[in-house]
Amino acid sequence: MSVLDRTGRDERAAGEYDERISPGVVAGYGAVAAGAVVLVLFAVLLVGWVTDPRSGGSWMSVLGLSGDVWALAHGGRVHAPVVGSITFAPLLATFAAIVLARTAARPVLATGTRRGLWPTTGAFAGGYAVAGVAISALGYLGPATPSPVYVIPGALLVPLIGFVWAIARDKDDDSPLRAEMIAQYDRVPPMVRKAVRPGLEGLAALTGLGALIVLIAVLTHLARIGAVSGTLDMGLVGAVMLWGGQLTALPNGVAWATTWASGGGLQIGPVDLGIGQVTPGTLPAFPALGGIPEAGPLSSLMLIAPVAVVAIGAAIGWRVVSRTSLLSSVTNKLTQAAVASAIASVTMVVLALVGRAGLGDNAMAYVGPTPLSCLLLIVEVMGAALLTTTLVHWLRSSH
Incomplete structure (x- = not known):
């Protein structure tokens, strides 16, 4: 052949x-x-x-x-x-x-x-x-x-x-x-493609912030979480299923915590979890809900959370400028910063909204981020990114 x-x-x-x-x-x-x-x-x-x-x-x-x-x-x-x-x-x-x-x-x-x-x-x-x-x-x-x-x-x-x-x-x-x-x-325009990596880095930073908040909430309320779990007589298999189910919702909690960090708060059924105060309300006996702070004013240290969100936005802007040529126009850099910060903040808001929860038509009808927290997260991240990009561009151009 x-x-x-x-x-x-x-x-x-x-x-x-x-x-x-x-x-x-x-x-x-x-x-x-x-x-x-x-x-x-x-x-x-x-x-x-x-x-x-x-x-x-x-x-x-x-x-x-x-x-x-x-x-x-x-x-x-x-x-x-x-x-x-x-x-x-x-x-x-x-x-x-x-x-x-x-x-x-x-x-x-x-x-x-x-x-x-x-x-x-x-x-x-x-x-x-x-x-x-x-x-x-x-x-x-x-x-x-x-x-x-x-x-x-x-x-x-x-x-x-x-x-x-x-x-x-x-x-x-x-x-x-x-x-x-x-x-x-x-x-896709090159300036948009260049913004993907800083945007994903910012998304990872926001995810890390939310995970840290969840970890702190769990560690500081372990006794209450254990007490709530102890009231549920579910046996070994039931406990494994319960905690396994809660583990599948861990990304939901991280996304909610990230939007809460913007300062807009969370709505957990009848309870409003703000950045400075928690309103009273009766919640179902679910172990994960034991991590919610007691009703009343919160520590002023909670204000660090919005500062961290703004810092992440600023880091996105700095990363955009550091990856861009000095001769590149400020318009080009601002476009990249806007796209990158939108990738980070909007993606997190979408995850938080997709992961929302609702139970019936009564007190627990909605669990998730408030519209204000979603808006604030986008504004803070994008605003800090654009401002930092402009400032760093001006400083580098003036030397």
Whole structure:
């Protein structure tokens, strides 16, 4: 066989292979990703149901609960008897779903399909969303009533992020999807692309600030958290499930704490947690809520939090100037500072709002950041970044 014959055969085989990778197959991979999430949830909940002698119902109710948790993790809501409507997206579970979506996207990238970036991404996300609506409907097997329509936005966004993440981390330089995404990214103005890294660094700093606040709140109220946990007679398995569930909500607490640091406060049901005072109110016996300070005025040291937020914004502005040529115009630098600070602050606000919680229509109907805290976080970070950029540019230009 000649080299030309062998090359022609390889090209025909590659073309046939590409033709087999239809949008339906890509959508199937998306559906598999959605199914993998609910299988993991079902396995965890089933272990708790089997090992706890006090658990009631059948394994079908466990499957229904898995569908409910899947829906909540994707921004959906369920209606439980007596309690009412429940809204709560444990962000760690949402991130786990994104990771599974990324894993399921890898075989699609390995096929070398040449159907285009957005058609392939749309097919993958569409398959995930269709399967997600069906999975959320499993909640009808349990006592709670799901609302599948509320799942659709999250069921489209999660696979979209996972698929794009998989392409961005693809090691195959010959991947047509990766090449197309790089080509589209290159169309973004250079000043915007240069702002991505300082923006992500600022987002990491804001996340670290929120995590520090949560850590301080937990360490200073360990006794109360333990006392609340002790009042819940749940057994070993129940305690593990309870604390595991609270762990999945840790990113929510970090995002809320970061918005609180702006000075605008948090609303935790009937309790308003401000930067200087906590209003009285009755909260449910939930261990994580034991970390909330007692009602009354708070220490003046809490004012350090808004200062830290402003300092992070200033650091973003300084990083932008340090990464930019001295001859670059102030307009260019301010544009980069605005984009970078927006990446950091707006992303954190979005996470805090997506991670909000609600329980029924009464006192605990809303748990999350106040509109003022969201606005203040964006204004403080962006304002400090722009002011620092202008000041450092002027100082460097005057020498």
